[in-house]
Amino acid sequence: MNASDGADETFEVIPAVDVQDGEVVQLVQGERGTETTYGDPVEAARRWIDAGAETLHLIDLDGAFEGRRENAAAIDAVAEAVDARTQLGGGIRTVADAVDLLERGIDRVILGTAAVENPEIVAEISDDHPESVVVSLDAKDGEVVVEGWTEGAGVSPVDAAERYEELGAAAILFTNVDVEGRLEGVATDPVRELVEATEIPVIASGGVATLDDVRALEEAGAAAVVVGSALYEGKFTLEEARAAIE
DSSP states (O other), X not given: OOOOOSTTSOOEEEEEEEEETTEEEEEETTEEEEEEEOOOHHHHHHHHHHTTOSEEEEEEHHHHHHSSOSOHHHHHHHXXXXXXXXXXXXXXXXXXXXXXHHHTTOSEEXXXXXXXXXXXXXXXXXXXXXXXXXXXXXXXXXXXXXXXTTEEOSSOHXXXXXXXXXXTOSEEEEEETTTTTSOSOOOHHHHHHHHHHOSSOEEEESOOOSHHHHHHHHHTTOSEEEEOHHHHTTSSOHHHHHHHTO
């Protein structure tokens, strides 16, 4: 993703490879026990690359809940198997964790809980590895939530995004938990508010069910959209999504 200053930037559709217990899954509204399983992460990743994906969104779901990387072997296997940009989140809690991943070839680390609890971690990593930190802002009812979407952080997404931009974040990953995983459509107003409040790219996630949802997020100003359930459930193909925004 490049910094977004306007219409000349290319909007990107990024497939999600969320890993739990070594398998690709999709959760409904981030809740354990709601998962649908879609098989081997390497096979899924290769499928998306063959379909034209330029970036993969890799999440260690067990890591997000437990606070430590639980699916490192599966994630490493994906990163080694494909030739694409990778952004990885889930269980990355320290500067050392992030730097290790970046030095092993992950292009960007996604920080959620760690960035909320210690915002300066964004600057610490970015100082030596510019453009490498994506801050994940997950929101329920207009409030940023952490710890696997279970605890409110007491801050709005816009206020948080402005702070992380100042600290050197390369992009904001905004997940609207209210619509995540339900295949019922997107909410564009929160995305638009973030885009208008910051100069760094906003990557949208949550609720995409149709090609119209993809177009709506592009029109809201997002630099990219992460798509999970809709692709895995065959609501549309990655090729169709890419064609819809060209």
